[in-house]
Amino acid sequence: MFDVNKVRTDFPMIQNNDVAYLDNAATTFKPQCVIDAVTNYYTHETSNVHRGDYDLSYQVSEDYEKGRETVARFINADTREIVFTSGASMSLNLVAYGYGRKFLKEGDVILSTEAEHASNILPWFKVCEETGAKIEYIPLSSEGEMSVEDFKKAMHDRVKVVAMAHVSNVLGYIQPIEEVTKIAHEYGAIVVCDGAQSVPHVPTDVKKWGVDFLGFSGHKMCGPTGIGVLYGRFDLLQAMDPFMLGGGSNARFDICGNILLKDAPYKFEAGTPAIEAVLGLSAAIEYLEKIGMENVYKYEHELRVYAIDKLRELDNLIIYNPNASTGIITFNVKNVFAQDAASFLNTKGMAVRSGNHCAKILIELIEASETIRCSLYFYNTKDEVDRFVEACKEITVENCVGIFF
Ligand SMILES: Cc1ncc(COP(=O)(O)O)c(C=O)c1O
Structure with a gap:
């Protein structure tokens, strides 16, 4: 039986940090083993x-x-x-x-x-x-x-x-x-x-x-x-x-x-x-x-659906891939530059990536040169998703003034 709380104890990076790490498509945390x-x-x-x-x-x-x-x-x-x-x-x-x-x-x-x-x-x-x-x-x-x-x-x-x-x-x-x-x-x-x-x-x-x-x-x-x-x-x-x-x-x-x-x-x-x-x-x-790749996929998919359902309720977001089945959620906040939004999320203890994600010819297809990417893995939790959704609600042009570093 997959137990995310048990799994999280295997990862020193999770034990040693409060950050909600949502950049797993870039790289993942390592378990102690x-x-x-x-x-x-x-x-x-x-x-x-x-x-x-x-x-x-x-x-x-x-x-x-x-x-x-x-x-x-x-x-x-x-x-x-x-x-x-x-x-x-x-x-x-x-x-x-x-x-x-x-x-x-x-x-x-x-x-x-x-x-x-x-x-x-x-x-x-x-x-x-x-x-x-x-x-x-x-x-x-x-x-x-x-x-x-x-x-x-x-x-x-x-x-x-x-x-x-x-x-x-x-x-x-x-x-x-x-x-x-x-x-x-x-x-x-x-x-x-x-x-x-x-x-x-x-x-x-x-x-x-x-x-x-x-x-x-x-x-x-x-x-x-x-x-x-x-x-x-x-x-x-x-x-x-x-x-x-x-x-x-x-x-x-x-x-x-x-x-x-x-x-x-x-x-x-x-x-x-x-x-x-x-x-x-x-x-x-x-x-x-040991965890089982079926469990990894199933859990990640459920977490993604949970996140998408909540993010869809926010009218300040444009979500580019609402129907995908893996843990990658790509979006923008209306009128806010992607990197400003990602920097704002950083101030709230959340690690996401912004930019073109090394897929530079995709820009024309989705008609956006920069996006924010939240990418989940099997050690992320609903609680982290809730924190992420709450933080996304707060992203406005005014809240991002002077945030970019
Ligand atoms: C789809 C895809 N292909 C290839 C790569 C390159 O992987 P690496 O940087 O580990 O060589 C990445 C890295 O982000 C990727 O997302």
């Missing part, structure tokens, strides 16, 4: 992985690879398909660089949406510049939702890559990923899914979803910063190039410059990895598994 896993590495296990002929190194190498098994289990993949990266940005860049630059050519099309985060669109802009491929956009509703019908209409034979977020970091809709992959595969295209805002919030099953690549970040799912994952179908990982070479990624090289790379995932993990962060991510996943 994750902090312990990281410090345990530095206090008891420090040594490099896959390199030493002594107990400490064997032990930490084993724990590191167990971390890969944990990630694989969490998303229903094979361990050979789990590449550790520094975060979702690196994961998505790696696909664009290693697959896009190698396999796309002039005339090919990358199909994407106007709601993408910079990390899932800028790498593809670069691929287009270098290969002559071009980007086309799937039409979205004014709230940022994609219909299967619109996706079908946008697909055609020249589309080789569909690159899209499963959940947009601004509008929070869950896009119909299973239908997308089915249709894309009928055309021989691959699907690169940005899971930064979905893997932490919904049960993930890469086999069921049918995605070819999936990138996500540890720090948005209770794990440490500096660690992320690229899931890739093994045959695709084998075919693509790494964008970094070095120790640990090669099986052999010689004086003539011949390089024999290891198989995936190791060929993508040159250099000493973020060992403590892998161990921390593994602890975070085990923690989420």
Whole structure:
């Protein structure tokens, strides 16, 4: 049985602060078990992985690879398909660089949406510049939702890559990923899914979803910063190039410059990895598994509905995504600059984000260049939502004078 009050005792940041932290799409708090896993590495296990002929190194190498098994289990993949990266940005860049630059050519099309985060669109802009491929956009509703019908209409034979977020970091809709992959595969295209805002919030099953690549970040799912994952179908990982070479990624090289790379995932993990962060991510996943991702999603959805019902009663707000199902609520206060409103909320002990949220081409769709984003996670409470709603009532131009810092 999910108990939010019990869960909250696991998080030192909640115990040590009064702030209502409503910026979970940016990063999340860490439970004690994750902090312990990281410090345990530095206090008891420090040594490099896959390199030493002594107990400490064997032990930490084993724990590191167990971390890969944990990630694989969490998303229903094979361990050979789990590449550790520094975060979702690196994961998505790696696909664009290693697959896009190698396999796309002039005339090919990358199909994407106007709601993408910079990390899932800028790498593809670069691929287009270098290969002559071009980007086309799937039409979205004014709230940022994609219909299967619109996706079908946008697909055609020249589309080789569909690159899209499963959940947009601004509008929070869950896009119909299973239908997308089915249709894309009928055309021989691959699907690169940005899971930064979905893997932490919904049960993930890469086999069921049918995605070819999936990138996500540890720090948005209770794990440490500096660690992320690229899931890739093994045959695709084998075919693509790494964008970094070095120790640990090669099986052999010689004086003539011949390089024999290891198989995936190791060929993508040159250099000493973020060992403590892998161990921390593994602890975070085990923690989420104990809570259960169904419970995470269900609780977050209920909290969102509770918040939306209350916010809808305020006539000073414009809500851009009232019907989304995840914990992201994006809005503006009439006549008040978004950053002023967020700064006002800060004076009331509330952490929210304002701005364009790295999704700069979404502006035209929602007709707002700046918005305020409240993003919930499973440790937020109705009480925090009540405080947030009360504070929103008070946001007026007059109350925001001189507040911006
Ligand atoms: C949808 C989406 N994709 C990608 C990223 C990039 O994640 P990171 O900064 O952890 O690499 C973010 C971060 O906010 C995001 O929200």
